Amino acid sequence: MKNILIIVAHPKKDSFSFAMANTYMESAQNRGENVEVLDLYRDEHQQPFFTYDDANALSTDTCMQYYQDKISKADELVFVFPYWWGSFPAILKNFFDWNLSKDFAFKYVNSRPKGLLTDKTVKIFTTTGAPKFIYTITGANRRLKNMIKEQIVEFCGMKLDGCHIYGSVDTSKSNTDKILETIKAL
Numbered sequence: 001m002k003n004i005l006i007i008v009a010h011p012k013k014d015s016f017s018f019a020m021a022n023t024y025m026e027s028a029q030n031r032g033e034n035v036e037v038l039d040l041y042r043d044e045h046q047q048p049f050f051t052y053d054d055a056n057a058l059s060t061d062t063c064m065q066y067y068q069d070k071i072s073k074a075d076e077l078v079f080v081f082p083y084w085w086g087s088f089p090a091i092l093k094n095f096f097d098w099n100l101s102k103d104f105a106f107k108y109v110n111s112r113p114k115g116l117l118t119d120k121t122v123k124i125f126t127t128t129g130a131p132k133f134i135y136t137i138t139g140a141n142r143r144l145k146n147m148i149k150e151q152i153v154e155f156c157g158m159k160l161d162g163c164h165i166y167g168s169v170d171t172s173k174s175n176t177d178k179i180l181e182t183i184k185a186l
């Protein structure tokens with residue numbers, strides 16, 4: 001049985017991001033996995049904008065302890081968010097800034113970074129307003145995937161196990177049922 005932590009960064013509970021998170025959660029639970037969902041916008045442990053006196057020696061406060069405990073216990077981290085301005089919502093960036101801290105998520109050995117979260121895999125589910133073919137042609141989807149893979153996931157020693165970027169998810173929602181069916185089958 002795997003411990004799966006789903007981290008959702010969307011301001012609206014009735015968003016398609018939550019529909020994707022719930023679909024993935026139900027499929028995983030049906031397979032017998034242990035799943036927890038973290039709703040960053042509504043979680044009671046809200047973290048202020050990241051700030052520090054010494055970035056290399058952050059003091060671990062209760063919020064960091066809370067989130068890092070959850071990350072530590074997870075075998076799989078699943079991030080679900082809408083694609084905003086070429087990236088993820090600021091609340092998720094803030095989550096990374098605080099909680100993937102030095103000596104928890106990585107350390108330096110002979111001046112070289114070494115990831116410490118080596119027992120974890122990561123899945124990404126995100127949606128763009130733009131059609132997939134446009135973001136494939138322009139390279140926008142590849143840039144997002146590579147940034148997450150190289151700068152976050154692998155930097156911390158984790159392995160990317162799927163970066164699912166679905167396009168044309170706008171107000172029409174004409175393709176959303178099909179996307180949820182795809183997620184169910186993963």
Ligand SMILES: Cc1cc2nc3c(=O)[nH]c(=O)nc-3n(C[C@H](O)[C@H](O)[C@H](O)COP(=O)(O)O)c2cc1C
Pocket residue numbers: 010015016017018082083084085086087126127128129130169170
């Ligand atoms: C602040 C903001 C920035 C956005 N930036 C982009 C963008 O850079 N590219 C894009 O294709 N869609 C962009 N969108 C559209 C969202 O990606 C789209 O509405 C979302 O994927 C729909 O999923 P949801 O129902 O879960 O919000 C943006 C939307 C907002 C609110």
